[in-house]
Ligand SMILES: Cc1cc2nc3c(=O)[nH]c(=O)nc-3n(C[C@H](O)[C@H](O)[C@H](O)COP(=O)(O)OP(=O)(O)OC[C@H]3O[C@@H](n4cnc5c(N)ncnc54)[C@H](O)[C@@H]3O)c2cc1C
């Protein structure tokens with residue numbers, strides 16, 4: 063069976079959930095071989111994690127020479143790895159970074175690229191959600207090695223024992239690839255809440271919060287949810303951009319999305335329309351968001367949310 | 380110094396966007412416009428020029444697309460770009476990212492030949508139709524340039540460019556030396572409206588139209604038939620079945636909401 067390269071999404075060796083989803087999907091296409099860009103001393107620990115999701119091999123690519131440079135070195139490394147392994151497909155997490163890696167890789171390998179897949183089936187047929195979630199498109203790569211970036215929550219991770227044989231891979235990275243450089247980073251403060259794109263429940267607030275996100279955060283915490291925001295809330299400076307849901311923010315597809323004080327503009331819908339269950343609280347019965355909802359409350363979020371929070375907490379109590 | 384700003388003509392996101400029978404995006408039946416996200420690219424290209432007073436800097440707006448796509452270039456000229464290039468050829472229809480980036484790269488090379496240099500290529504963060512956010516990286520790969528993407532703040536001095544951007548878990552400052560491919564987000568600052576003067580001036584600005592032959596691209600390298608990806612089918616999302624809507628009266632809304640969430644096992 064051919065290898066399927068799966069690029070591991072991680073922060074400092076901390077493997078993220080989408081990696082397990084990718085490995086689960088990869089098993090439909092061949093034998094998963096995970097690719098870890100990181101510090102080699104974390105290789106074994108990472109291998110242990112991906113082993114449980116069927117990784118037959120783990121390529122450890124020492125990132126000492128490429129860390130701090132943008133995209134191009136990783137594309138070169140993956141090109142070299144693909145030439146050696148001759149994979150049936152290459153799967154990457156659909157983050158901005160890896161979409162760009164995939165873009166460069168597609169040109170290098172003369173291979174078709176499909177971005178933002180929400181499903182990949184046997185034979186490499188992908189499903190994408192397009193036009194703000196109003197259409198689904200099924201497509202296939204027909205030239206070269208299929209390169210597919212896959213969105214979070216595209217599959218339920220299924221465990222399967224893999225050999226997870228660790229293999230160091232030394233990439234030759236050109237000077238030309240090491241040009242755009244990170245000169246400073248400021249880590250964002252962790253909120254202690256679930257990651258927006260990975261969360262099972264998201265509670266978002268918009269202009270209707272009037273800048274007071276406490277009711278939104280309180281309700282989110284009672285449900286163990288992530289907090290999101292509309293662009294209006296972000297543009298007003300009430301929430302950092304990292305919390306924005308929509309076309310130019312994050313796309314989320316949780317089990318439950320709660321939109322409060324959000325009108326439901328097409329650009330906002332683009333980021334949440336594929337959520338399984340949608341609930342809205344809005345004081346305007348005509349708000350377009352109500353066209354999407356499974357359940358809606360016409361009311362003031364500043365009174366509805368705190369009361370609901372209290373009741374949820376009491377039920378859980 | 381020469382700047383090229385890549386602008387895409389896209390179907391209006393607020394209209395009913397749809398597909399043709401061959402699964403390509405309907406670019407004729409739906410009203411189109413300059414992708415809103417590329418307005419930010421034009422704005423940053425213009426600001427780049429304006430901030431570097433005393434230097435001779437030209438901004439060329441470039442689009443690859445059907446006849447009507449020239450509207451995207453015109454809008455950029457009205458906003459203040461100096462010249463425009465429209466690549467149009469029947470063979471391009473249905474091109475995927477790979478082919479589109481090829482044509483864009485060849486057009487940038489052609490502009491470079493004429494102008495002497497291209498120091499900066501500015502793109503939007505994503506097109507509002509395909510929304511791949513991959514063309515800038517592909518263009519950079521093809522042109523052999525670094526790519527500096529998703530900028531919310533752009534600063535430059537001499538041949539050094541610094542940008543600020545939001546990345547996964549942090550805010551980053553990225554540094555690179557021109558020439559580069561840059562992409563900017565909608566956080567980079569409101570795009571200007573064309574003034575009446577700008578609209579009048581735009582009519583006299585040079586606007587070139589190139590075919591594939593002008594760029595030395597063979598028709599067999601682009602278009603739907605040679606795309607490296609193939610669409611099998613497209614399906615309109617079934618309309619969501621109308622949900623239950625209650626009106627909050629004397630606190631009844633919260634109870635109903637919690638009841639609903641519990642019935643769905645979210646609590
Ligand atoms: C290129 C482009 C990209 C964009 N990208 C995004 C994006 O990624 N994400 C995004 O969200 N938007 C995006 N937008 C903006 C989008 O078009 C809308 O402007 C935005 O989503 C509106 O945010 P909102 O719903 O919070 O505000 P509004 O549209 O002002 O709606 C506020 C709502 O709150 C309700 N309300 C007010 N007070 C209360 C109260 N006390 N209790 C309950 N309800 C109340 C009102 O009835 C109203 O429905 C983009 C726009 C463009 C042009």
Ligand SMILES: Nc1ncnc2c1ncn2[C@@H]1O[C@H](COP(=O)(O)O)[C@@H](O)[C@H]1O
Pocket residue numbers: 385386387388414416417420441442443444479483501502503504505506507509510511512513514515
């Ligand atoms: N046909 C095109 N003509 C001009 N620029 C384009 C075209 N397609 C994409 N671009 C540029 O590439 C950016 C990203 O596009 P995409 O990768 O399709 O999301 C856009 O914001 C444009 O700046």
